Amino acid sequence: MALTARKPEGFPEPGGVIVTTIRANCPSCGDVHLKAANLTIRVCADDEVGSYTFDCPTCSVPVAKQASRRIIDLLVSSGVQMEVWKLPAEIFETHEGPPISPDDLLDFHLELSRDGWFEELSVMVRKSMPH
Numbered sequence: 735m736a737l738t739a740r741k742p743e744g745f746p747e748p749g750g751v752i753v754t755t756i757r758a759n760c761p762s763c764g765d766v767h768l769k770a771a772n773l774t775i776r777v778c779a780d781d782e783v784g785s786y787t788f789d790c791p792t793c794s795v796p797v798a799k800q801a802s803r804r805i806i807d808l809l810v811s812s813g814v815q816m817e818v819w820k821l822p823a824e825i826f827e828t829h830e831g832p833p834i835s836p837d838d839l840l841d842f843h844l845e846l847s848r849d850g851w852f853e854e855l856s857v858m859v860r861k862s863m864p865h
């Protein structure tokens with residue numbers, strides 16, 4: 735685990751607040767030192783898997799790493815902002831029938847050129863929906 739947070743002495747912000755330095759690891763540059771504002775924590779609300787991201791201060795490459803609950807707690811207590819995100823709803827949809835083929839796409843294209851295509855499509859979709 736290459737991520738530590740410490741409050742060094744003699745590193746005050748302009749307002750006189752002591753800034754926490756966070757040591758993280760860039761795949762290209764190795765250990766780099768960041769401020770809390772330079773990192774973002776992302777936690778998935780559905781499976782609670784967490785990660786943190788930052789742009790490397792040396793090479794500017796965006797870095798993303800998985801983080802355990804312990805590391806997330808450490809980062810939150812150091813003042814790192816946390817974003818909570820949800821898996822897209824489409825993942826939980828059930829899909830029935832065969833995949834769309836190029837013929838289906840061509841039929842749809844031809845359908846769009848006719849008047850009243852939207853109403854016809856609405857009826858077709860309603861018929862195919864499970865009750």
Ligand SMILES: [Zn+2]
Nearest residue numbers: 760763790793
């Ligand atoms: Zn780097």
